[in-house]
Amino acid sequence: xxxxxxxxxxxxxxxxxxxxxxxxxxxxxxxxxxxxxxxxxxxxxxxxxxxxxxxxxxxxxxxxxxxxxxxxxxxxxxxxxxxxxxxxxxxxxxxxxxxxxxxxxxxxxxxxxxxxxxxxxxxxxxxxxxxxxxxxxxxxxxxxxxxxxxxxxxxxxxxxxxxxxxxxxxxxxxxxxxxxxxxxxxxxxxxxxxxxxxxxxxxxxxxxxxxxxxxxxxxxxxxxxxxxxxxxxxxxxxxxxxxxxxxxxxxxxxxxxxxxxxxxxxxxxxxxxxxxxxxxxxxxxxxxxxxxxxxxxxxxxxxxxxxxxxxxxxxxxxxx
Amino acid sequence: xxxxxxxxxxxxxxxxxxxxxxxxxxxxxxxxxxxxxxxxxxxxxxxxxxxxxxxxxxxxxxxxxxxxxxxxxxxxxxxxxxxxxxxxxxxxxxxxxxxxxxxxxxxxxxxxxxxxxxxxxxxxxxxxxxxxxxxxxxxxxxxxxxxxxxxxxxxxxxxxxxxxxxxxxxxxxxxxxxxxxxxxxxxxxxxxxxxxxxxxxxxxxxxxxxxxxxxxxxxxxxxxxxxxxxxxxxxxxxxxxxxxxxxxxxxxxxxxxxxxxxxxxxxxxxxxxxxxxxxxxxxxxxxxxxxxxxxxxxxxxxxxxxxxxxxxxxxxxxxx
Numbered sequence: 001x002x003x004x005x006x007x008x009x010x011x012x013x014x015x016x017x018x019x020x021x022x023x024x025x026x027x028x029x030x031x032x033x034x035x036x037x038x039x040x041x042x043x044x045x046x047x048x049x050x051x052x053x054x055x056x057x058x059x060x061x062x063x064x065x066x067x068x069x070x071x072x073x074x075x076x077x078x079x080x081x082x083x084x085x086x087x088x089x090x091x092x093x094x095x096x097x098x099x100x101x102x103x104x105x106x107x108x109x110x111x112x113x114x115x116x117x118x119x120x121x122x123x124x125x126x127x128x129x130x131x132x133x134x135x136x137x138x139x140x141x142x143x144x145x146x147x148x149x150x151x152x153x154x155x156x157x158x159x160x161x162x163x164x165x166x167x168x169x170x171x172x173x174x175x176x177x178x179x180x181x182x183x184x185x186x187x188x189x190x191x192x193x194x195x196x197x198x199x200x201x202x203x204x205x206x207x208x209x210x211x212x213x214x215x216x217x218x219x220x221x222x223x224x225x226x227x228x229x230x231x232x233x234x235x236x237x238x239x240x241x242x243x244x245x246x247x248x249x250x251x252x253x254x255x256x257x258x259x260x261x262x263x264x265x266x267x268x269x270x271x272x273x274x275x276x277x278x279x280x281x282x283x284x285x286x287x288x289x290x291x292x293x294x295x296x297x298x299x300x301x302x303x304x305x306x307x308x309x310x311x312x313x314x315x316x317x318x319x320x
Numbered sequence: 321x322x323x324x325x326x327x328x329x330x331x332x333x334x335x336x337x338x339x340x341x342x343x344x345x346x347x348x349x350x351x352x353x354x355x356x357x358x359x360x361x362x363x364x365x366x367x368x369x370x371x372x373x374x375x376x377x378x379x380x381x382x383x384x385x386x387x388x389x390x391x392x393x394x395x396x397x398x399x400x401x402x403x404x405x406x407x408x409x410x411x412x413x414x415x416x417x418x419x420x421x422x423x424x425x426x427x428x429x430x431x432x433x434x435x436x437x438x439x440x441x442x443x444x445x446x447x448x449x450x451x452x453x454x455x456x457x458x459x460x461x462x463x464x465x466x467x468x469x470x471x472x473x474x475x476x477x478x479x480x481x482x483x484x485x486x487x488x489x490x491x492x493x494x495x496x497x498x499x500x501x502x503x504x505x506x507x508x509x510x511x512x513x514x515x516x517x518x519x520x521x522x523x524x525x526x527x528x529x530x531x532x533x534x535x536x537x538x539x540x541x542x543x544x545x546x547x548x549x550x551x552x553x554x555x556x557x558x559x560x561x562x563x564x565x566x567x568x569x570x571x572x573x574x575x576x577x578x579x580x581x582x583x584x585x586x587x588x589x590x591x592x593x594x595x596x597x598x599x600x601x602x603x604x605x606x607x608x609x610x611x612x613x614x615x616x617x618x619x620x621x622x623x624x625x626x627x628x629x630x631x632x633x634x635x636x637x638x639x640x
Contacts, residue, residue: 008431008432009428009429009430009431010430010431011431012428013428024428025426025427025522026424026425026426026427026428026520027428028348028350028351028352028360029350029351029352030348030349030350030351030360031323031348031349031350031351032348032349040348040350040360042367042426047362104346105346106345107345107346108329108332108333108344108346108347110329110330111328111329112328112330200346202345
């Protein structure tokens with residue numbers, strides 16, 4: 001939640017001169033996005049979002065992310081469309097950073113999730129997976145099983161500072177999950193970080209999917225497992241079976257799930273819980289003095305992990 | 321540059337239900353304002369700025385600030401207009417903070433100031449002073465001579481950490497200024513903080529004066545002295561006599577300056593330099609670990625103070 005790079009009006013005006021987007025009326029740095037600097041830019045034609053990519057984004061990945069947004073938006077997925085400059089490029093440079101402008105999506109992200117929003121999410125996620133099927137670029141999921149092991153190695157020695165016994169508990173989960181991780185499930189481009197703050201709504205109507213900067217290739221149903229964790233637990237960490245049922249069934253109505261996918265959901269949900277538990281644990285144990293971003297409590301995902309560990313079949317998630 | 325209070329979409333929707341501003345389409349926390357949390361709110365009718373007043377603003381002062389904006393906007397000053405809720409009030413409550421919505425002003429603030437912008441500023445400042453003449457509320461300037469003494473007392477012991485000899489130098493300036501500070505100059509409501517980031521332009525056309533949270537009653541020409549410091553020095557701290565001449569003469573064309581006001585400008589400019597030097601010095605010496613705001617270098621204003629100290633008459637500023 002920060003603006004890392006100071007952009008002056010004169011810099012922005014010179015940048016916009018290479019686009020056909022109208023005349024600059026106003027721009028504001030926005031407190032959104034942990035990794036990048038974002039600005040809401042208003043011209044006399046429309047609002048846009050301008051992103052300057054900061055250190056934590058690998059420049060080599062940017063053609064994948066921007067290409068994916070072009071691809072999905074062209075197929076009707078409600079995601080930001082990168083704006084091409086007059087030279088046809090959407091990835092340019094501003095204030096010494098790689099920078100891109102994308103279309104503005106209206107809508108707000110929910111703090112108190114309605115079951116109907118979970119249904120809308122499920123349908124939109126399945127639609128995104130279908131639309132991504134013929135996207136030609138590839139990006140591996142660096143935050144899958146092998147990546148979790150690296151993260152765990154980097155913080156296991158201090159894991160018990162967060163909760164006594166956490167190191168041993170996580171080591172067992174990692175071993176279990178690695179041993180049982182599925183092979184051969186339908187794969188494609190996944191969002192991989194579809195938390196509520198990345199999904200905009202107007203009431204229960206989904207108006208936007210944003211923040212594709214963790215998108216990668218992996219099992220499609222793993223994306224659904226991420227959403228189960230992020231959307232279907234209440235603030236007291238109780239699992240909400242109604243929301244899960246609506247999410248999964250709405251997804252399956254658009255893209256039917258194979259029996260192997262359905263069978264894999266409990267393990268994938270457990271894996272997704274490990275993934276966010278580990279990144280949060282890592283950030284928690286490696287807080288930077290004076291950082292602009294407050295790390296999230298890893299114990300939220302420990303509770304979710306324990307829940308999924310005891311689930312024997314996808315029926316527990318309400319999948320019809 | 322921060323958002324201190326987390327506002328959820330549901331909170332904001334409930335808040336907006338008390339206004340006749342249309343339906344919420346989107347809102348973003350904006351990285352603007354050191355003291356408060358600010359949001360750009362887009363409804364299906366217009367953009368607005370929503371401010372939540374945080375700890376550093378005295379709630380008792382809010383009726384003055386909001387009343388002043390109402391008063392000035394009604395008289396054609398290009399400043400934000402507070403929006404009244406259906407009950408007629410513009411000061412309300414959101415997420416446990418006093419909160420107000422104001423109209424959105426387009427335009428951008430300049431990093432590289434054009435002389436024509438100084439002329440536009442001078443005219444707008446004089447117009448604001450005239451429009452404020454019949455504003456009935458009053459607020460003393462806590463950051464005038466008596467306030468500077470308090471600030472100095474709070475940091476003089478460590479002033480030499482910033483520059484050797486600074487304590488003695490500032491003590492002499494404060495004594496000189498207090499002894500010669502004028503009495504009886506034309507007074508009224510002043511902005512008191514009209515730095516470039518508080519003034520919006522479309523090219524050389526001034527489109528907005530914002531951030532009235534230091535506004536108070538004082539000598540009108542002191543406001544001009546603040547602007548001389550903030551607008552008429554180059555990045556290398558050289559004084560730009562062309563900009564000063566354009567600022568002062570454009571002001572005087574709208575509100576003619578009396579001989580006593582003209583004679584007072586060098587001392588008031590020196591006082592204004594002391595005022596910003598002292599608050600920057602105080603913030604520099606009292607940096608908060610992990611603060612969201614980086615303090616500004618006080619030495620910028622030390623250079624300006626030294627410049628004004630040697631000025632004998634307003635002719636040096638180009639006043640015709």
